[in-house]
Amino acid sequence: MAEHLRGAAVWLAALLAGGLLGGVFFGALWWTVQHAAGSVTPARWFLGSLVVRTALVLGGFYAVGAGQPLRLGLCLLGFVLARAIVLRVTRPPAAVMGPPCA
Numbered sequence: 001m002a003e004h005l006r007g008a009a010v011w012l013a014a015l016l017a018g019g020l021l022g023g024v025f026f027g028a029l030w031w032t033v034q035h036a037a038g039s040v041t042p043a044r045w046f047l048g049s050l051v052v053r054t055a056l057v058l059g060g061f062y063a064v065g066a067g068q069p070l071r072l073g074l075c076l077l078g079f080v081l082a083r084a085i086v087l088r089v090t091r092p093p094a095a096v097m098g099p100p101c102a
Helices: 002-034 042-065 071-087
Strands: none
Touching: 002 042, 002 071, 042 071
């Protein structure tokens, strides 16, 4: 019984770690877009952010997955769920976006 609970805790931790990695990755992307838009050198912002974000996420996946396909899959699921959450949180209000196109 204790083994099942320990396994479930590891799976939940992998899912939460993926969510954290996704939140950091997509949150940092949103932050980069906001700051690079007014920058003189936006390419540096985007390239530097891409390298740092990708290295962080790949390192996190490597550490969480640890050669276990199920843990890696749960981490990826958390990452994708975090993407959906960040998209919803950072969506501009409808009044700013204007009317929908037909």
